[in-house]
Amino acid sequence: MDSARGLSIAIWLLLALTISISGRVQVDEKKAANETLFEQGQFAAAETASRATLAREPGNFTAALLLGRIALLSNRLDEAEKWLTAATKLRPENKAAIGFLAEVFYRRDQFDRAAPLLRAQGKDAMARQLESFKGMVPYEVAGSAKAARVKFINIDPLPLVAVSINHGEEVNFLIDTGGSEVIVDSDFAEKAGIARFGEDMRTFGGGNRAAIAFGHVASLALGGVEVKNVPVHLLSTQRFSAATRGKPVSGVIGTVFLYHFLPILDYTGGQLVLEPRTRGSLTELERRAQLEKQVVIPFWMAGDHFMVSWGRVSKSGPVLLFVDTGLAGGAYTGPRSVLDEAGIKLIEEKVGEGIGGAGPMKIVPFEIDELALGGAKERGLSGVFGPFPASLEYGQGFRIGGIISHQFFRHYAVTFDFTGMRFFLKREPEGGHGSD
Numbered sequence: 001m002d003s004a005r006g007l008s009i010a011i012w013l014l015l016a017l018t019i020s021i022s023g024r025v026q027v028d029e030k031k032a033a034n035e036t037l038f039e040q041g042q043f044a045a046a047e048t049a050s051r052a053t054l055a056r057e058p059g060n061f062t063a064a065l066l067l068g069r070i071a072l073l074s075n076r077l078d079e080a081e082k083w084l085t086a087a088t089k090l091r092p093e094n095k096a097a098i099g100f101l102a103e104v105f106y107r108r109d110q111f112d113r114a115a116p117l118l119r120a121q122g123k124d125a126m127a128r129q130l131e132s133f134k135g136m137v138p139y140e141v142a143g144s145a146k147a148a149r150v151k152f153i154n155i156d157p158l159p160l161v162a163v164s165i166n167h168g169e170e171v172n173f174l175i176d177t178g179g180s181e182v183i184v185d186s187d188f189a190e191k192a193g194i195a196r197f198g199e200d201m202r203t204f205g206g207g208n209r210a211a212i213a214f215g216h217v218a219s220l221a222l223g224g225v226e227v228k229n230v231p232v233h234l235l236s237t238q239r240f241s242a243a244t245r246g247k248p249v250s251g252v253i254g255t256v257f258l259y260h261f262l263p264i265l266d267y268t269g270g271q272l273v274l275e276p277r278t279r280g281s282l283t284e285l286e287r288r289a290q291l292e293k294q295v296v297i298p299f300w301m302a303g304d305h306f307m308v309s310w311g312r313v314s315k316s317g318p319v320l321l322f323v324d325t326g327l328a329g330g331a332y333t334g335p336r337s338v339l340d341e342a343g344i345k346l347i348e349e350k351v352g353e354g355i356g357g358a359g360p361m362k363i364v365p366f367e368i369d370e371l372a373l374g375g376a377k378e379r380g381l382s383g384v385f386g387p388f389p390a391s392l393e394y395g396q397g398f399r400i401g402g403i404i405s406h407q408f409f410r411h412y413a414v415t416f417d418f419t420g421m422r423f424f425l426k427r428e429p430e431g432g433h434g435s436d
Helices: 033-039 043-056 061-073 077-090 095-107 111-120 124-131 186-191 238-243 255-259 279-291 336-342
Strands: 140-142 148-151 160-165 170-175 182-184 195-203 209-222 225-234 251-253 262-266 271-275 295-298 300-302 306-313 319-323 352-356 359-373 376-385 412-417 422-427
Touching: 033 043, 033 061, 043 061, 061 077, 061 095, 061 300, 077 095, 095 111, 111 124, 124 195, 124 209, 148 160, 160 251, 182 186, 182 209, 186 225, 225 255, 262 279, 279 412, 279 422, 306 336
Parallel strands: 170 251, 182 225
Antiparallel strands: 140 225, 148 271, 160 170, 160 209, 182 251, 195 209, 209 225, 262 271, 262 412, 295 422, 300 306, 306 319, 306 359, 352 359, 359 376, 412 422
């Protein structure tokens, strides 16, 4: 991997950074202690403070809403439903509470319950998309094969895999946890006869905005596993060929699809592994992790794909980092505030242009002495200033101090446990190669 000093005008890619179902959270300037703790990312302390508030004031809307949001961040969905339902009863007109409750049902694939709440927010296109699954089982794994091992066509600058849509011929899909639902190229979707249910505006790399359409795929197959009834976004993806060494790109596998499995992004082995999310597979994961001394890192998830965990950028203090693997070749992008705190200097003479989901953006590279996520640390990495949207720093109601991405994870097999909300990182032994 070239360092930032070796770059001329390279193309960096942040594929599909979209807003959550509930939209951007508005922050009240008059904050109680539990709100301040939440904004700082101190979720356990904010939960304790909110419970104490409700013990004194059973009708406190803010405390009920925060308890629902914290439970949702931790994927404790029954608890999230309880508190968010209470919040909507206290303030039936509050769109934030309605949106977070819609996220609970969306994560459970209870699309019939999520759709009317989305309509109440004016999100008619997504509501129509979800209503199209009436009488179906979303993300239904067909046949006897319940696990998949999908070899990467490319590993760098982003992992690329072969996918079949609606039993058609195999096409190339990128893997990017910065995307939410599966993205299908607009032109390819038209040829494949994928239905459209309207569109909405979303935010992508560099803060650029573009329309994204909502669709419904009958079948998505990869690595011998067929998944039926998959919600998708429709967006032009052919521009992303710069991240595939010129190979055509017909779509992107995002976090929502991976969420339905126990997925392993195995950069060192050059493959995507999709195991079922069962008690047995989780027990086996924990056994392997202990045996192999894997690094285990807790995370939280806002919206449908903003996975955040505590990390550090060079000399910065602890910051919550968004695990978005779609920054092609790079390890980190973030706001100016974190770069200043970290003592990072931009290499202004190397300014260039990158491509994001909504078009071009100005980028400036820099070097990173050390980047950490939980107990995992890597040195001598490169980053880029420009792709990180300003709206993301506080858009989820707490501070996100940047995106940690491809180059950091390049020497790991990364398992995403959406049940226990943990990352498992198994590092390649020294001297290993893990090349294409």
